[in-house]
Amino acid sequence: MTAQRLNSISLKRKRLVANQIILWRHGQTDWNVANKFQGHTDIPLNEVGEFQASHAAPLIAAMNPTAIIASDLRRAQSTAHALVKLTGLEVTTDARLRETNCGNWEGLTGEEIRKVDLENLKEWSLGGDNPAGGIGERRSEVGARGFAAISDFLQGKDNQRLVVATHGGTSRAIIGTYLDLPIPYWSRIGGLSNAQWSILDYSPKGWLLVEHNAGSIPEPVYGEESGAVIPDSVR
Numbered sequence: 001m002t003a004q005r006l007n008s009i010s011l012k013r014k015r016l017v018a019n020q021i022i023l024w025r026h027g028q029t030d031w032n033v034a035n036k037f038q039g040h041t042d043i044p045l046n047e048v049g050e051f052q053a054s055h056a057a058p059l060i061a062a063m064n065p066t067a068i069i070a071s072d073l074r075r076a077q078s079t080a081h082a083l084v085k086l087t088g089l090e091v092t093t094d095a096r097l098r099e100t101n102c103g104n105w106e107g108l109t110g111e112e113i114r115k116v117d118l119e120n121l122k123e124w125s126l127g128g129d130n131p132a133g134g135i136g137e138r139r140s141e142v143g144a145r146g147f148a149a150i151s152d153f154l155q156g157k158d159n160q161r162l163v164v165a166t167h168g169g170t171s172r173a174i175i176g177t178y179l180d181l182p183i184p185y186w187s188r189i190g191g192l193s194n195a196q197w198s199i200l201d202y203s204p205k206g207w208l209l210v211e212h213n214a215g216s217i218p219e220p221v222y223g224e225e226s227g228a229v230i231p232d233s234v235r
Helices: 003-013 047-061 074-087 110-125 139-154 168-178 183-188
Strands: 020-025 067-070 091-093 161-166 197-203 206-214
Touching (some): 020 168, 047 074, 067 139, 074 091, 074 161, 139 161, 139 168, 139 183, 161 168, 168 183, 168 197, 168 206
Parallel strands (some): 020 161, 067 091, 067 161
Antiparallel strands (some): 020 197, 197 206
16 A cells, blocks of 8 residues: 555544544464464464554554554454554553453364354354353353443543454454444354454444454455354354
8 A cells, every 4th residue: 555545544534523443353363264263262373464464554553543452362462563563552451352262162163163062153153142162251241341441441531543452253242232232133243354453433323333344355254253154054
């Protein structure tokens, strides 16, 4: 992208009326590509993921963010620090921005889970609020903690453009919570590709989803935990 185009984005984003939230999914990991449920397992970015973060960071920097908060997991921290290098902003770490605790599903592929826990996975994949992996978190719990993390940071602040470096599943739960959607409808929000972002703007109508899975031409969403296409066996 040319410097002229970046400057154009910057000028359009410079004036804020109210707070804005940029939900930025971390770059790619090897487990994403293998369709393994990561959850709280601390998997680093792979080489592609490092490139994705460094490629996306200048576009987000051109939006003139005012602050960065991030999940404490390495894949989100590495993604956030690609933006730090360009903006000089500090990262506030908040474990409430972690991915869903996927319980017994963590480390398993979608195919492996369907062999041992098909009904639970089917209910969860279709928007249910059952605990992920039998002993993990419910969607409602993920949405509540993510919402609380962002709300606590924005408390008493105006005209913020807050970048939230987080995870695909957590981003969808946060969006669903901010838009006051019934939990079964959260699964209708398309997934986020690695290192792509969604933007929530506050307006007189409340919070609006003004951009989703933005950042480049469409890219595949890796990982069912983050909204990848559900296999026919689950439909």
